[in-house]
Amino acid sequence: MSAKAVTGAGESLLRNKFFQTILLSNVLLQIGIWVRNFAILMYVTDKTNQDPFAISLMGFVEFLPIFVFSFIGGTFADRWKPRLTMIWCDFLSAISVFVVLITLVYGSWHMVYLATFVSAILSQFSQPSAMKLFKQHIPAEQLQSSMAMFQSLIAIFMVIGPSLGVISYQKFGIEISIGVMGVAFLLSAVVLFRIPRDREVERTEAMVERRFKQDLKDGLMYVWRSPVLKSLGGVFALAGTAVGIAQTLGLFIVLERLGQPKEFLQYLMMVNGIAMLVGGGAVMVIAKKVSPQKLLALGILLNSLCMVGTGLSTSVPLTLGLQFMAGLGFPLIHIGISTIILQWSEESFVGRVNGVLNPMFMGMMVIMTLVAGQLKLVFPLVGIYSVAGLFMFLGLLLLIPLFKHKPLIVQSEG
Structure with missing residues (x-):
């Protein structure tokens, strides 16, 4: 483009x-x-x-x-x-x-x-x-571009x-x-x-009386029946595991692998943030040429390689470069996921699809945040970061069968 x-x-x-x-x-x-x-x-x-x-x-x-x-x-x-x-x-x-x-x-x-x-x-x-x-x-046709700007x-x-x-x-x-x-x-x-008023949805008596528990169950079943959303749930869980490990132990990378003071961590975060900005702009350029599945896969591949490289690196310039590459990949992951959810979910299920998938990521991230400190006492950082990168790579393998799928919802109503 x-x-x-x-x-x-x-x-x-x-x-x-x-x-x-x-x-x-x-x-x-x-x-x-x-x-x-x-x-x-x-x-x-x-x-x-x-x-x-x-x-x-x-x-x-x-x-x-x-x-x-x-x-x-x-x-x-x-x-x-x-x-x-x-x-x-x-x-x-x-x-x-x-x-x-x-x-x-x-x-x-x-x-x-x-x-x-x-x-x-x-x-x-x-x-x-x-x-x-x-x-x-x-x-x-503008969903992916809008997610990139966001x-x-x-x-x-x-x-x-x-x-x-x-x-x-x-x-x-x-x-x-x-x-x-x-x-x-x-x-x-x-x-x-300033947003236009919400649409008035005609509610039948059955809809009003429908139990909250049934809505929860319907949301779970909706994700389970969709091969795309179900695979995305697995990707969320694996990515949450990897991110929970990497975020928690980032300070030890600075202290032990790079030999820098703890304040140096802010520079890794700054480089990562700048790269995210660049990555978001890059997605706008390729938004109509690349499917969200491929965007997500590329972002996961970059983060997988960068996690392994960060664990192995003892060079400040190399680690900063790897953080920049990981930062480029993060918008690809976020935008790819958001676009897939919007394109493969009916409007009436968008909220519940988010509600089913997000806890898979957050749950694993919270668990690994608690576990990572204990892992650090037993295993070397290189091994821990290599395993984190492996979890990310397994998420990539889950996506491969989805490359052939086309969005079920081509255009939203209205």
Whole structure:
């Protein structure tokens, strides 16, 4: 595809009122999320004199809701109106943040965990609703390009977000930082009112009375009956296993394999984030030429090789190069997965499909986060990272039979 065609496709997307709104909303949410993650982390570190348990608890309250509430949130997202669901989630996140701010002013600093916990829960209802709206308002041929632009925005904040949170805390303190979070979530809720109103769905008496448990069961069966989605679930589980190991032990790569101080880890993250931005732009160029299955496979292959290489490397330039290559692969994985879910799921099941697949990734990642530390006591880093890369490669093998499949849903209605 020529640069002119790519520019045209991008301009066409940016003229879409829904896409304009969802991008602006996401900018505000990313500001709130990164200020939340790093300002609160810095605050807890100072408040507890670097207590490892208090610091690790931040990760726990952030990731546990993703694992526990993803399926529930996805099911409700299919029952509720997606636009209103997103607005209410952002509004309630803002309210919870302001409640935390009030309690913080009066001396209960432990409440900072609540801000992370509540917004992480609400995101499990908001995110699948956003996917449903993409299905409704973005033409099928532009889905992959829209996911690429969305991923590029996230990559930008992966580069600047940590600094944003740290600077906010150091310059203004925790109270102002939490206030910024609340205002960002509130503005996001206001911005979302620009999205066209939700469709009115005619509900029969049987639909109203249908039990929540039945919806859960239907979502599981829908994924199980689809060879594409079922294989994607296996890929999620294997990728979660590999990522859980690699993320947890990254600090030991810096200390033991590279012989650098622990602060050097931020440079690996920065290189990774810059590469993600480049990768997201590259997907926009090849979006219409490459199927999402092949995008996903390429991203997994890159990450598999880079995990093994990172474990073996004792060279700083080589490890930085491998982190850059892994960063290029991450958008391919994210965009490929998102596009496959949208193209192979009926609109009424998008939320539940997300709810079934995400816990497979998060569950394995959380388990391996807990197990990786114990593995480190028994096995060398080279062996552990090689096994992580092997798990990624097994995910690639699961994808090979899917290359022949064509999307079941060619074009969303409306």
